[in-house]
Amino acid sequence: MTARIEHLVTSGTFALDGGVWDVDNNVWLVGDDETVLVIDAAHDAAAIEKAVAGRRLVAIVCTHAHNDHIDAAPELAKRTGAPVLLHPAERQLWDQTHPGVAPDRELTDGQVLSVAGVELTVLHTPGHSPGGVCLYAPALGTVFTGDTLFQGGPGATGRSFSDFPTIIGSIRDRLLSLPPETVVRTGHGDTTTIGAEAPALEDWIARGH
Structure with missing residues (x-):
């Protein structure tokens, strides 16, 4: 069977540094009729389980550990038996949402x-958070960027655990080298391509931001 990408939007809140914001999150599923992988179990474990549709869920991959990307992960894992994967540098953020509940496995660059x-x-694309990751699937011509890169620019860096020069370095070193036609599937909002985002990003890099 040919692998395909499926897309689900879930809604909830993002909370950090004492603030709370309403957000819509992109949940991505990669798989075929038998097996599937979930990227960012956001807000609604039941809705994501419905999208899994009885297939074997091989992993719940977290691009980072802001609450809006992981709040449904333990419940989805409980419902499906799938492991939760997270970069170890995200553990402090994870523990703010799920104290006493550990991810199952670590992600490594x-x-x-x-x-x-x-x-x-x-x-590994730190900057939005210390252990943020993107997932590059060359056979599908796509990269799942979480909150590292959006249509229109890099992810936010104005809150705890984030750093703007770091995220720009991550994008420069890890993403701009991908083929320009690579589809960027983001954590929020619309998809874009590496080529569409490159000019503005390269301008920021050239200006030393």
């Missing part, structure tokens, strides 16, 4: 995850 005959390579 360069690690390759496989589902439905497709490989997704973990790219």
Whole structure:
């Protein structure tokens, strides 16, 4: 079977540094009719389980540990038996949302995850948060960027655990080297491509931001 990408939008709140904001999150599923992988279990475990639709869920991958990207992860894991994967540098953020509940496995830079005959390579892209990752699937011509890169620019860096020069360095070193036609599937909002975002990003880099 040919692997495909499925998309679900869930709604809830993002909370950090004493503030709370209403947000819509993109949940991405990669798989075929038998197996599937979930990227960012946001807000609604029941809705995500419905999208899994009885397939074997091989992993729940967290691009980072802001609450709006992980709040449904333990419940989805409980419902499906799938492991939760998170970069270890995100543990402090994870513990703010799920104290006493640990992720099942660690993500590492360069690690390759496989589902439905497709490989997704973990790219450590800190800046929005210390252990943020993107998942590059060359066979599908796409990269899942979480909150590292959006249509229109980099992810936010104005709150705790974030740093603007770091996220710009991550984008420069890990994402702008991808083929320009690579589709960028983000944590919030619309998709874009590396080529569409490159000019503005390269301008920021050139100006030393």
